[in-house]
Amino acid sequence: MALTQVQIDRVRNLRGVHLEALQRVNVFYGANGSGKTSVLEAIHLLGMARSFRGNSIRSLITHGEDTCTVFGSVALPGAGALPLGIQRSRNGEAQIRLGGKTVRTVAELAEQLPLQVINADSFGLLTGSPGARRQFLDWGVFHVEQQFFPQWQRFQRCIKQRNMLLRRGKLSHQELAVWTRDLARSGAAINEFRQAYFEQLAPGFQQTMARLAPSLDTLELRFRQGWDHKLTYAEALEQGIATDREQGFTHAGPQRADIRVTSGGHPAAETLSRGQQKLVVCGLKLAQGQLMSQLGRGQCTYLIDDLPSELDRKHGGLVCELLASMDAQVFITCVERDEIQSVWPDTGGLAMFHVEHGRVSASGSA
Ligand SMILES: Nc1ncnc2c1ncn2[C@@H]1O[C@H](COP(=O)(O)OP(=O)(O)OP(=O)(O)O)[C@@H](O)[C@H]1O
Ligand SMILES: [Mg+2]
Missing domain, CATH: 1.20.1050.90 (RecF/RecN/SMC, N-terminal domain)
Structure with missing residues (x-):
């Protein structure tokens, strides 16, 4: 149960963002206000149909737009992939697609993409x-x-x-x-x-x-x-x-x-x-x-917003060590490129993404 790719449109400052070749550990770094939390919000929307900050759906839709959409593909155990998609409208409507079919309940979505959020809230x-x-x-x-x-x-x-x-x-x-x-x-x-x-x-x-x-x-x-x-x-x-x-x-x-x-x-x-x-x-x-x-x-998928904040280097490193020892897929945000990279124990497993003014570019792996 890992996301292999995600397409995000009209979620906060993200338009037409396509995340490809997602790995087990994906680090999004960039300046304040660049769109890192928005990437995590988009993935949360895909798994839970709502914001992880408990805010109304309107706060997730890009100002001036009526809807936002997120599509993703989850690798299934064995072989194959399961496409998922969500569209939310300003008026509260939700359209959820799973494996090419429309589904009625968020529970069905949540079952396919179990998410755990770690953020300031x-x-x-x-x-x-x-x-x-x-x-x-x-x-x-x-x-x-x-x-x-x-x-x-x-x-x-x-x-x-x-x-x-x-x-x-x-x-x-x-x-x-x-x-x-x-x-x-x-x-x-x-x-x-x-x-x-x-x-x-x-x-x-x-x-x-x-x-x-x-x-x-x-x-x-x-x-x-x-x-x-x-x-x-x-x-x-x-x-x-x-x-x-x-x-x-x-x-x-x-x-x-x-x-x-x-x-x-x-x-x-x-x-x-x-x-x-x-x-x-x-x-x-x-x-x-x-x-x-x-x-x-x-496995569940971890969305960890600003992992380094509040933690010293040693303890940040211990959290990373534990994450590295699990099979779960992880999406982590931080401000500086090397904040996670420098404390991550397994130097081969990170996909790095640079977020700048709502654009996300793969910036290699570490
Ligand atoms: N509904 C919206 N429509 C358009 N832009 C928005 C909307 N809501 C928030 N934004 C803007 O999106 C940008 C990205 O916000 P986000 O919270 O993702 O930044 P961030 O990279 O996590 O920053 P930080 O390092 O400060 O946490 C901000 O400039 C914010 O003002
Ligand atoms: Mg943020």
């Missing part, structure tokens, strides 16, 4: 709201457990319906019992998937961190399921019914789940330096990619 994984951490966890579960997504959709439907009825306040015991029963079932299933995944991820994270930041105090990764762990979800819902009715929404459940990183018993977000936080974020994301590959689910 990734600090939110430690310092932001639990929602970002649930998204991180669910990315992993989605890519290793096929039953997760339909179950997750079921859960979303149930909780929406149950909350709507609770808000209206006029529902009978019987009505509430039906929605509570369905919610309990799908919520418990989601939790089991998450827990099983987390138990595999946690040791991988520890191993990764031992390589990336051996000097860090004991790091611990904990999973909180979103309700009292001594109760089943059905019991927790039962216990919370009075409060749910009173306040008009469902309190307990997987929608409150979280994962926490602590260092020496203190919250990582409060204790670790900015560079150490970046290493933990890299550790979490690299551990996910490694687990996916260990479980035979293929």
